[in-house]
Amino acid sequence: MQALPLALMAFVFYIAAASWQGLALLRRVPPRDLLVRGLGSLAALLHALIAVGLILHEGSLLPGFSTSAVLATGIAVIVLLGASLFKPVLNIATALFPFAGIVLLLGIEMPTPTNESGMTPGIALHAASSALAFAVLAIAALQAILVGIQNKALKHHRIRGVVQSLPPLTTMERVLFEMIWAGLVLLTLSIASGVVFLEDMFAQHLVHKTVLSLLAWLVFATLLLCHHRLGWRGMRAVRWTLTGYIVLLLAYFGSKFVLEVLLAHH
Known part of the structure; x- marks a missing residue:
């Protein structure tokens, strides 16, 4: 090929x-x-x-x-x-x-x-749930950026162009939180399957990934809890979503980039 x-x-x-x-x-x-x-x-x-x-x-x-x-x-x-x-x-x-x-x-x-x-069913479950969690939360992060653009435009009464083409803000925010819920369920499955099936989940070369994944989980879980209990939405929801995703990005790709791309050339 x-x-x-x-x-x-x-x-x-x-x-x-x-x-x-x-x-x-x-x-x-x-x-x-x-x-x-x-x-x-x-x-x-x-x-x-x-x-x-x-x-x-x-x-x-x-x-x-x-x-x-x-x-x-x-x-x-x-x-x-x-x-x-x-x-x-x-x-x-x-x-x-x-x-x-x-x-x-x-x-x-x-x-x-x-x-x-060796690929066991347990490791396959961890790999699949990790990839899906990353993908769903990536879409949530991009949705959050659109919500942020829409929020700021409406606040300044600029409703022409892109904002005019988007669904209503309430719909955009509802979809955002639905994506975060789905992503958090998958991230929970990823972390749980990693703890159960990966013998070296807390070994030195994986500990940062585990810690950052747990931190990202905490950010998204806090956002969903505060949205449900305290009515968090708007720009606060956008900032928390993007923060959680950046942490997840570092968890999934930070070490691989350093070890395989940066250090490989030294």
Whole structure:
């Protein structure tokens, strides 16, 4: 399998879909959800083929930095496409699709160490729940950015352009909290399965990932609790969502980036 031609094709589909959705957001073209989903699905299919090829090449479901990034963005795209059938979240494609395309192109060019690790059902559950939690909360973070833009625009009475194209703020916030709930359930499953099935969950090379994952869990759980009890919403919810996701990003990719990309060149 030649990864580069497939990645370039996926990138073109991603850019085409994101461009149309972006223009629709700016009210320059009519919304075409079917077109955006169709192009996005073609890109996601190619993305998935490349991700599977990279995982098979490494021989591990706990892959290195570049393969993990390719896998996580691919799953995020698939989750977004699925969620867009039921929730008004397709506008997130404007940012997610180009990012996924760039990660895909970079990921196939970056060398990744080959790992040998026995894949048990328990470790597979941990890997799958981790990837899904990361993907769902990535979409929640992008949704939070849109909510933040909408919130500030409404506060300053600027309701033209992008804000005019978005669903009502109450709908946007409801979808945001639904995503955070789903992401927190998956993150809980990821942490719990890691504690049960990974013998070295608190070993030196994984302790920071475990601690940061627990910290991210705490941030999201606090946000949901305070939303339910104290009515937290608006910019406070946006800030807490983005903080939690940055912590999760550091947990999932911080050490891999340092060990495999920065230190590999020394």
